[in-house]
Amino acid sequence: MSDERDERAFKVEDRRRFGPDGRPRQENSDTQGAAGSDAPSDAGASGSSSTGGAAGGAPSGAPSQVSAAESAAAREDAASASEAAFEEASKAAGAKSAEITFSSFVVGLATQALMFMGAVPDPAGNPAKRNMAEASALIDILGMLERKTAGNLAEDEARLIEDVLYDLRMRYVREARRGAGGGN
Secondary structure, eight states: OHHHHHHHTTOOOOOOSBOTTSSBOOOOGGGOOSTTOOOOBTTBSSSHHHHTSSGGGOOTTSOOOOOHHHHHHHHHHHHHHHHHHHHHHHHHTTOOOOOOOHHHHHHHHHHHHHHHTTOSOOTTSOOOOOOHHHHHHHHHHHHHHHHHTTTSSOHHHHHHHHHHHHHHHHHHHHHHHHHTTOOO
16 A cells, blocks of 8 residues: 555646646646546536647646646746736726836826826816825835836836936925925
């Protein structure tokens, strides 16, 4: 009996939620049973035979030996499948599908900082409320982004974040002086 345990100690099962083709697996690993079991799982009988089960076309209960390259490819396929599913769900929910770029992200953070400095009016028509601590935090976040992305940005993106940071820092200093009673 101890010989049987030693053989099973290193059993490898593919428990990824997505198959090598990027589609969600139909089988449930909890109901999969012993190795070599061809019985359909509770999660759905169809679909598991079309994907071939584990990666590399091995039977679903058999151990799979997946190389690092195959594993990385499967992760990329799963990521693209989940991204496609997210986009499909967003469209079904009626969400606006605007592409998020680094530039739009930087501009969004800068706009929030301006709102906290009172430079941008409240969209609801309420008087602008200043929160210089929040504005400072957003400026610090943009500064961190500039440092962490140095050398990895396109020329126009690097120029944008540099210009936005310069403008926000100058505005912050003016607003801080104005709030402290330092004049104009």
